[in-house]
Amino acid sequence: MTTAPQLKIAGIAGSLRKGSFNRAALKAAVELAPAGMTIEIVELGTLPLYNDDIRVEGYPPAVHAYRETIRAADGVLFATPEFNYSVSAPLKNAIDWGSRIPDPPYVGKATAIISASVSPVGGVRAQYHLRHMCVSLNCFCMNQPQVYIGDAAKKFDANLKLIDAGVREELIKFLAAFRDYVIRLQR
Numbered sequence: 086m087t088t089a090p091q092l093k094i095a096g097i098a099g100s101l102r103k104g105s106f107n108r109a110a111l112k113a114a115v116e117l118a119p120a121g122m123t124i125e126i127v128e129l130g131t132l133p134l135y136n137d138d139i140r141v142e143g144y145p146p147a148v149h150a151y152r153e154t155i156r157a158a159d160g161v162l163f164a165t166p167e168f169n170y171s172v173s174a175p176l177k178n179a180i181d182w183g184s185r186i187p188d189p190p191y192v193g194k195a196t197a198i199i200s201a202s203v204s205p206v207g208g209v210r211a212q213y214h215l216r217h218m219c220v221s222l223n224c225f226c227m228n229q230p231q232v233y234i235g236d237a238a239k240k241f242d243a244n245l246k247l248i249d250a251g252v253r254e255e256l257i258k259f260l261a262a263f264r265d266y267v268i269r270l271q272r
């Protein structure tokens with residue numbers, strides 16, 4: 086009898102704030118992940134601001150741990166806020182640390198993006214920029230389906246639980262598609 090592979094996905098929320106809708110969306114993804122997929126949330130708050138002098142001296146422990154977590158994952162799920170039409174500084178910082186030699190950990194990795202914003206457009210512009218960065222990282226970002234959570238304050242309750250039935254349904258389909266995408270890339 087063959088057993089389905091158990092995929093490990095690293096979930097990266099590009100917001101440091103406690104009440105982040107993007108981390109809340111990732112937590113919903115943890116709950117709604119299909120059979121055969123687990124998502125572990127990676128926190129970015131311990132990463133220093135990128136400075137190439139630091140890299141030359143050797144990756145600090147927090148950066149090393151982050152890079153190895155990405156390397157060990159079968160795929161990466163980004164949940165990006167939109168700050169001034171692009172990704173947040175903490176997410177860009179994590180991408181920069183993850184892009185450097187030796188053995189940059191995103192190369193060849195399956196990735197996918199969701200976003201949440203209080204605006205009606207739900208972070209669509211940040212997603213566009215992040216897709217562009219995925220080209221530079223040389224990872225493989227899933228094109229479709231796409232999930233943008235607009236008017237986020239109405240989609241989560243006071244405990245940051247995703248309560249919007251439509252978005253929950255979209256996320257379930259998105260995660261199943263991502264599982265299939267990761268498996269397809271691994272073949």
Ligand SMILES: Cc1cc2nc3c(=O)[nH]c(=O)nc-3n(C[C@H](O)[C@H](O)[C@H](O)COP(=O)(O)O)c2cc1C
Binds near residue numbers: 101
């Ligand atoms: C500095 C700053 C810039 C922002 N720029 C945008 C923007 O360009 N587009 C947008 O939809 N929301 C923008 N917002 C609103 C954020 O999307 C909103 O605060 C969101 O909830 C942040 O994500 P989080 O809840 O995961 O922390 C901005 C917020 C901040 C603090």
